[in-house]
Amino acid sequence: MLGEGILKGLAETAKNFAGSFVSAERLTTVEYPEQRIAPIEATRVFPFLVYDGPEWEAGLRCVACQICEKECPPKCIYIEKSKDKKPDAVGKQQFYPAKFDIDVSVCMSCQICVEVCPFEAIKMDTEFELSTDDRFGGLLHDRKQLAKSNEYYHHIHPTEAAEVDARLAEEKAKAEAKAKAAAAAPKPAVPAAKPAAKPVEGEA
Amino acid sequence: MTDSLVNASAVDKKLKGWNRPPIIEPDGEAELLEVAMGPHHPSTHGVFRMDVALDGERVVRLKPVFGYLHRNHEKIAEGNSYLASMPYTDRLDYICSLTNNWAYALAVEKLVGQAVPERAEYLRVILGELTRVQNHASAIGFLIQEMGASGTPLMYAFREREKILDLFESLTGSRMMCNYMRFGGCRVDASPAWLDAARKVVAGLPGFVDEFEALLRSNEILMARTQGVGILRPDLAINAGVTGPMLRASGVNYDIRKVDRYGIYDRFEFRVPLGDHGDVFDRFMIRLLEARESIKILEQALKEIPDGPVMDGKAKIRGFRPKAGEAYGRIEAPKGELGFYLISDGGPNPYRYRVRPPSLVNLTILEDMCLGQNVADVVLIFGSVDIVLGEVDR
Amino acid sequence: MKTVEEIKAAIETAVPGASIEIVPNASPSGQLSLLLAPNHAVAVAEFLRDDAELALDFLSNATGIDWPDKEITEKVKVMRQVLKTVDGAEKMVEETVDETRKHVQPGYLEVVYHLFSIEKKHGPVVIRMRTTNRTDQVQLPSLTPVWRSAEFQEREIFDLFGIVFTGHPDLRRLLMWDGFKDHPMRRDYVEPDDFEYEPTAHDEVLARSKAHQAAGQEGAGVGL
Numbered sequence: 001m002l003g004e005g006i007l008k009g010l011a012e013t014a015k016n017f018a019g020s021f022v023s024a025e026r027l028t029t030v031e032y033p034e035q036r037i038a039p040i041e042a043t044r045v046f047p048f049l050v051y052d053g054p055e056w057e058a059g060l061r062c063v064a065c066q067i068c069e070k071e072c073p074p075k076c077i078y079i080e081k082s083k084d085k086k087p088d089a090v091g092k093q094q095f096y097p098a099k100f101d102i103d104v105s106v107c108m109s110c111q112i113c114v115e116v117c118p119f120e121a122i123k124m125d126t127e128f129e130l131s132t133d134d135r136f137g138g139l140l141h142d143r144k145q146l147a148k149s150n151e152y153y154h155h156i157h158p159t160e161a162a163e164v165d166a167r168l169a170e171e172k173a174k175a176e177a178k179a180k181a182a183a184a185a186p187k188p189a190v191p192a193a194k195p196a197a198k199p200v201e202g203e204a
Numbered sequence: 205m206t207d208s209l210v211n212a213s214a215v216d217k218k219l220k221g222w223n224r225p226p227i228i229e230p231d232g233e234a235e236l237l238e239v240a241m242g243p244h245h246p247s248t249h250g251v252f253r254m255d256v257a258l259d260g261e262r263v264v265r266l267k268p269v270f271g272y273l274h275r276n277h278e279k280i281a282e283g284n285s286y287l288a289s290m291p292y293t294d295r296l297d298y299i300c301s302l303t304n305n306w307a308y309a310l311a312v313e314k315l316v317g318q319a320v321p322e323r324a325e326y327l328r329v330i331l332g333e334l335t336r337v338q339n340h341a342s343a344i345g346f347l348i349q350e351m352g353a354s355g356t357p358l359m360y361a362f363r364e365r366e367k368i369l370d371l372f373e374s375l376t377g378s379r380m381m382c383n384y385m386r387f388g389g390c391r392v393d394a395s396p397a398w399l400d401a402a403r404k405v406v407a408g409l410p411g412f413v414d415e416f417e418a419l420l421r422s423n424e425i426l427m428a429r430t431q432g433v434g435i436l437r438p439d440l441a442i443n444a445g446v447t448g449p450m451l452r453a454s455g456v457n458y459d460i461r462k463v464d465r466y467g468i469y470d471r472f473e474f475r476v477p478l479g480d481h482g483d484v485f486d487r488f489m490i491r492l493l494e495a496r497e498s499i500k501i502l503e504q505a506l507k508e509i510p511d512g513p514v515m516d517g518k519a520k521i522r523g524f525r526p527k528a529g530e531a532y533g534r535i536e537a538p539k540g541e542l543g544f545y546l547i548s549d550g551g552p553n554p555y556r557y558r559v560r561p562p563s564l565v566n567l568t569i570l571e572d573m574c575l576g577q578n579v580a581d582v583v584l585i586f587g588s589v590d591i592v593l594g595e596v597d598r
Numbered sequence: 599m600k601t602v603e604e605i606k607a608a609i610e611t612a613v614p615g616a617s618i619e620i621v622p623n624a625s626p627s628g629q630l631s632l633l634l635a636p637n638h639a640v641a642v643a644e645f646l647r648d649d650a651e652l653a654l655d656f657l658s659n660a661t662g663i664d665w666p667d668k669e670i671t672e673k674v675k676v677m678r679q680v681l682k683t684v685d686g687a688e689k690m691v692e693e694t695v696d697e698t699r700k701h702v703q704p705g706y707l708e709v710v711y712h713l714f715s716i717e718k719k720h721g722p723v724v725i726r727m728r729t730t731n732r733t734d735q736v737q738l739p740s741l742t743p744v745w746r747s748a749e750f751q752e753r754e755i756f757d758l759f760g761i762v763f764t765g766h767p768d769l770r771r772l773l774m775w776d777g778f779k780d781h782p783m784r785r786d787y788v789e790p791d792d793f794e795y796e797p798t799a800h801d802e803v804l805a806r807s808k809a810h811q812a813a814g815q816e817g818a819g820v821g822l
């Protein structure tokens with residue numbers, strides 16, 4: 001019969017229409033921004049810099065090795081290495097980024113910087129509501145804007161952050177053991193660096 | 205639908221120049237009307253233009269115009285390291301970023317002779333077939349949308365696609381720009397919870413395909429609009445390099461998953477659906493049937509997936525420099541044969557990086573299919589090719 | 599499937615006068631290719647398509663490659679008369695010295711076609727052709743009359759590399775616009791100075807931005 005197929009299709013639509021009133025499964029949309037769907041843990045948006053401890057500037061894990069700057073496919077990271085050194089998470093004297101800018105209008109959220117960073121210093125954020133009305137520079141995030149605490153990292157990616165912390169703790173333990181062994185050895189060439197609370201200026 | 209193989213040798217290939225579109229003479233004194241469809245036209249899936257010459261309602265000439273989205277992806281890749289091109293491949297066919305990743309990873313693995321662990325191969329198959337299901341669902345949705353059924357079928361397709369994209373997001377971190385595969389495996393492992401979630405989604409897919417089929421298949425309007433429209437002959441399809449569902453809708457049994465058996469496709473049982481007529485309706489049906497076969501593969505892969513590493517131990521991420529040489533690797537992407545041709549000169553960047561885009565090559569016969577048809581059908585025929593401009597223009 | 603050597607032999611018996619060279623490939627992929635002389639290319643292509651055993655009815659990929667002039671520096675050891683002080687007296691002595699010699703290997707443009715067989719389900723067979731140079735002798739025969747799938751891909755090669763395909767039915771630019779000059783995929787292509795604004799400029803981008811500012815152009819800025 002002509003029109004049978006159309007009726008069949010309409011029956012299917014009616015089923016879905018009625019279904020959306022009774023089953024939450026069929027009601028698939030939410031009223032953003034009042035309502036939000038539950039965040040997905042692995043989500044990545046733009047990178048941020050992790051810092052340990054209460055002070056963002058002192059606690060930045062980044063040592064300005066500039067690997068991420070080189071590997072970033074659209075070249076949207078800009079780093080200036082510091083002239084002096086300060087102690088890092090394991091207490092070693094390291095350079096730090098005097099300038100660390102990411103142009104998130106160019107960044108394509110690819111996570112390559114995270115993958116190549118040997119110091120677990122840069123991670124992906126989940127914040128996506130970043131619109132500004134300034135075309136030039138409004139989306140250029142400097143290191144202050146990029147710095148987020150390790151607690152925040154734990155808050156957005158709990159599983160991943162726990163793994164990273166375990167790995168860092170292991171490295172720290174190893175470094176300490178090595179430092180101890182070096183101190184125990186007769187006449188150590190370099191005194192084992194003590195973990196300092198504040199950045200030591202001009203030690204380079 | 206039959207599983208018959210067209211006897212390609214029976215086709216008379218000797219005829220010189222047979223593969224050109226026929227020249228249609230307009231009736232009598234009729235004046236031709238030239239219409240530029242696009243680049244901003246709701247049916248063009250992006251920025252694409254067709255310069256159409258019409259004699260009344262009838263198409264007598266059609267020239268596609270490309271390049272509105274051209275960014276010279278290949279040149280960018282030649283200035284970047286091998287790894288840095290991986291996220292750019294996501295942006296080729298942005299509906300199916302995972303199959304793009306796969307094709308590129310496969311080509312590089314061929315170039316350097318890199319092995320892939322078994323679990324990674326399974327994950328690739330699972331993600332690749334999920335991609336195929338969501339691509340075919342949205343391709344059908346768009347096709348029907350262009351026919352005038354605004355919304356309903358497309359929204360149904362998108363509802364299902366959403367579930368699959370949520371899976372992608374919870375594994376790879378991104379819904380569409382996944383950047384997941386690496387040379388020698390995959391970036392992160394899938395947790396048991398993810399596999400369970402995937403099983404749940406896959407268990408719901410056959411019901412969705414049934415619903416989709418009931419909604420559309422026997423609809424008289426759809427049949428009237430699509431059957432016998434935009435016919436593509438198998439001999440021309442082969443000669444014009446058409447691949448993917450387009451080729452199989454014309455009845456040619458060629459699926460790279462079966463032919464090359466790349467990855468671990470020889471372990472799964474699935475059939476290759478073939479069309480009889482090569483018209484728009486067949487292309488629509490082929491996509492539905494292929495989605496069903498993909499679900500079969502998914503069920504098998506999710507049952508059999510072994511434990512193990514997802515990255516080969518010898519694989520390198522930083523300082524990756526293949527020996528001088530070249531390789532062409534290809535896979536059966538949802539839209540057709542997606543190939544990558546790489547030449548290495550021993551440096552950290554590829555000397556030559558070429559994408560063989562199925563979407564562009566499949567458009568070669570657009571004019572042939574549209575000649576003599578009504579202008580309203582051009583939109584439909586174009587929609588049935590299923591292209592993404594990010595891949596056409598690169 | 600036949601090996602590349604067998605295909606070469608088969609072509610040479612079927613197409614008299616065709617000269618074919620096998621291009622080596624050191625990669626583990628093992629995809630060797632056949633270098634065709636342009637004057638016989640169409641005949642060879644027709645043979646490859648129509649031969650019952652090869653039946654390469656499907657041209658999958660066609661692309662160009664640019665090989666610019668290459669300056670080759672070689673270190674050679676030569677025997678030479680050298681003035682030397684031996685035992686307080688100056689003498690001419692024969693000695694081997696290192697000498698660097700330079701010569702320029704002329705560049706060319708190349709097209710590569712990847713052929714498969716849908717009927718026999720084998721492949722790829724890779725064929726290549728080379729132009730004489732990169733400037734005025736850039737004509738190659740088009741294979742579009744043999745395989746239609748080359749139509750857009752050859753147009754793309756013409757557009758991006760500047761190889762002129764004789765016998766192509768509709769050779770126009772594909773991706774760039776018609777008034778565009780130059781060929782972007784060539785290795786020596788110079789990008790136009792359209793630098794606009796780049797907050798994170800460094801390396802090449804910074805150099806470009808500086809050049810742009812030096813030229814007194816508007817709209818250039820480094821936001822640092």
Ligand code: SF4
Pocket residue numbers: 046047071072073074075076077102106107108109110111112113114
């Ligand atoms: S996410 Fe990708 S594009 Fe963005 S800063 Fe990191 S490497 Fe660069």
Ligand code: SF4
Pocket residue numbers: 061062063064065066067068069079116117118119120121122
């Ligand atoms: S973020 Fe990591 S890779 Fe980038 S400069 Fe800092 S330490 Fe190096």
